[in-house]
Amino acid sequence: MTRTATELPVLSRKGAPAPPVRIVHLGLGAFHRSHQAWFTAHASDAAEWGIASFTGRRPDAALALAPQDGLFTLIERAADGDRFEVVPTIAEAVDGADTERLNELLAAPSTAIVTLTVTEKVYDDGGPDSPLGRLARGLAARRDAGAGPIAIVSCDNVAGNGDVARAAVERIAQAVDPGLAAWVRENASFVGTSVDRITPRTTPDDVALVAERCGYRDASPVVAEPFASWILSGEFPGGRPAWEDAGAQFVEDIEPFENRKLWLLNGAHTMLAYAGQLRGHATVAEALADPVCRDAMEAFWDEAARHLTLPALDVPGYRAALVERFANPRIAHYLAQIAQDGSLKLRMRAVPVLRAERAEGRSGIGAARMIAAWMDYLVSVVGQRAEFHDPLEEEVRAALALEGRERTVALLGLVDADLAGEAAVVDRVDSLLGTFAED
Numbered sequence: 001m002t003r004t005a006t007e008l009p010v011l012s013r014k015g016a017p018a019p020p021v022r023i024v025h026l027g028l029g030a031f032h033r034s035h036q037a038w039f040t041a042h043a044s045d046a047a048e049w050g051i052a053s054f055t056g057r058r059p060d061a062a063l064a065l066a067p068q069d070g071l072f073t074l075i076e077r078a079a080d081g082d083r084f085e086v087v088p089t090i091a092e093a094v095d096g097a098d099t100e101r102l103n104e105l106l107a108a109p110s111t112a113i114v115t116l117t118v119t120e121k122v123y124d125d126g127g128p129d130s131p132l133g134r135l136a137r138g139l140a141a142r143r144d145a146g147a148g149p150i151a152i153v154s155c156d157n158v159a160g161n162g163d164v165a166r167a168a169v170e171r172i173a174q175a176v177d178p179g180l181a182a183w184v185r186e187n188a189s190f191v192g193t194s195v196d197r198i199t200p201r202t203t204p205d206d207v208a209l210v211a212e213r214c215g216y217r218d219a220s221p222v223v224a225e226p227f228a229s230w231i232l233s234g235e236f237p238g239g240r241p242a243w244e245d246a247g248a249q250f251v252e253d254i255e256p257f258e259n260r261k262l263w264l265l266n267g268a269h270t271m272l273a274y275a276g277q278l279r280g281h282a283t284v285a286e287a288l289a290d291p292v293c294r295d296a297m298e299a300f301w302d303e304a305a306r307h308l309t310l311p312a313l314d315v316p317g318y319r320a321a322l323v324e325r326f327a328n329p330r331i332a333h334y335l336a337q338i339a340q341d342g343s344l345k346l347r348m349r350a351v352p353v354l355r356a357e358r359a360e361g362r363s364g365i366g367a368a369r370m371i372a373a374w375m376d377y378l379v380s381v382v383g384q385r386a387e388f389h390d391p392l393e394e395e396v397r398a399a400l401a402l403e404g405r406e407r408t409v410a411l412l413g414l415v416d417a418d419l420a421g422e423a424a425v426v427d428r429v430d431s432l433l434g435t436f437a438e439d
Ligand SMILES: NC(=O)c1ccc[n+]([C@@H]2O[C@H](COP(=O)([O-])OP(=O)(O)OC[C@H]3O[C@@H](n4cnc5c(N)ncnc54)[C@H](O)[C@@H]3O)[C@@H](O)[C@H]2O)c1
Pocket: 026, 027, 028, 029, 030, 031, 032, 054, 055, 056, 057, 058, 117, 118, 119, 120, 122, 130, 131, 155, 156, 157, 158, 195, 196, 197, 198, 199, 200
């Protein structure tokens, strides 16, 4: 007799202990679970490294995981089928507003690492209730307790994420108490990373699939592609899990690896997000199958590749693998999600390539096309009164009220003020508007 989903047992540890908390995570989202929690679960010393994971804005993700002892199912979604795995490393799922628990954990000498996936825009938000504001006050608790040095590991798609996190935490700490900023400089090691695993949002169908295939109820599974990569650079003064057992790489200089990922993968995603939606597509796989979008992506890659010269980067192999990953027809990675916060993402995905091309006397047309596609997309979503997300939403709306070249200059200025002052760049972007109009 088949049981209905509500009759199934809830996923649980069945009384077995969770691993002891030695990692604090801020930003309990899908990617943290498919990536850092999964890498930690696959380290040979996983039993010694539990994670206390705090939500960012709302308690929902913690409320979903707490009744199932922090356990969740990772659905590894390959082109030819799904594989299910229970990931046991989240020992505590906590509402981010519970700063008492955060301070207690950060003040414990056993806590060695803080990881972050708080989205790109949050590094500019130093408010007391922002994740980094809470972290700074938690570090004050650690200093006061004499709990020793700690590693802070940003896992967001931000260029120079280790340095950006350091600057943000030091700035906030300085505002809290100048002595704290000095403590952070001496005791916090900021580790730079390049993180990669395509992790779209979970859908109700995924929840139902787990019930059907696994025979238990999991209110919050995560879907990800089989591929996973984590490249890190920096010190871990309090130790770390043996993440290399799960395939993590430790390098001296993170920058070339970070550029490869941010330009080739995220840059292509951003190109497909705007060009694809303008041409009526909803997912990455659909946009990739459209030769107009594919050609624009490849042209941008050709430009970016000229500035990715380290042989270890194996750019041809990386590009070929990306095409295969993007084409996975069973991963519904929605372009509308990737399109969010464009003004910020273009600074890291299009601008460096455009600048590098111009420095060598070329126009950077491939990168300029991505910026033009963003502008056309904004006109179209705002024209349809559709919702859009951007940290500069007000400024974007003000720029869109302008016309013609003036509008191009104003929008470009939100991405890069210097480029907006260069007539040749403005002309180039202006000339590329309308490239992705539907046939
Ligand atoms: N999803 C992926 O494929 C992927 C892959 C590589 C890197 N990343 C990085 O991970 C980040 C998170 O991705 P995700 O898929 O887990 O997203 P998500 O929406 O599932 O989780 C984002 C987390 O950040 C918090 N957050 C977002 N905005 C906030 C704000 N204004 N203030 C406080 N907290 C805020 C949320 O509360 C949540 O905990 C991305 O922004 C990206 O930098 C994602």
